[in-house]
Amino acid sequence: MxxxxxxxxxxxxxxxxxxxxxxxxxxxxxxxxxxxxxxxxxxxxxxxxxxxxxxxxxxxxxYIYAIVPHLETFTKNINKIRLDSSVRPVSKVCGFITEAYYSKKPNTIKRALTPKHKERIIEACFDWMIGDQKVAPKVYAMESLFLYGLDHDWIHPELTQILKQDFSKQSAAFKARAKRTLLKIKKSKAS
Incomplete structure (x- = not known):
């Protein structure tokens, strides 16, 4: 075709x-x-x-591994996605990539995801967090950022600041997920 x-x-x-x-x-x-x-x-x-x-x-x-040969194109262009109906699924795909990368099992994503790819995903996630997005992309972004923050010291403080700053303006669903994420950040610092 x-x-x-x-x-x-x-x-x-x-x-x-x-x-x-x-x-x-x-x-x-x-x-x-x-x-x-x-x-x-x-x-x-x-x-x-x-x-x-x-x-x-x-x-x-x-099948998340379908994206592996296309990680460069995907991560290089995710910041161009603007339509709400595209942002949600793209942010979810970023979440799938992040989950695979942080999985305890060896997999292709762990080998293929470069620091540059991660940097682009992190940047897109922060853009979704601070932008005028609906709840779903923000939730997928905060979950990804929490995981990347386990390896990058600067992410959790930035994410915490955004979550606290936006808390009063957001929906109940956002608040519930933000509370859970803040608790996970706190626990990760303790360990």
């Missing part, structure tokens, strides 16, 4: 879980489509890019 054909196919994606699963399975069954999915994802001013983001999330939830 050409990029144009795949683009046209993605225009039929809707927000239902069933539909997103169907298209994710198409990609999982033909991984030659994955680079095309990434290309469409970064057509950032096009509504089909959001549909590509939804599919990317589902593909990566099922």
């Amino acid at each position: 050409t990029l144009e054909e795949f683009y046209k196919e993605l225009s039929f994606v809707n927000a239902s879980r069933e539909n997103r699963t169907k298209y994710a399975n198409i990609v999982l069954n033909d991984m030659s489509l994955f680079p095309k999915l990434i290309d469409i994802l970064f057509m950032v001013n096009d509504k089909v890019s959001s549909r590509a983001a939804w599919i990317l999330e589902f593909v990566c939830a099922e």
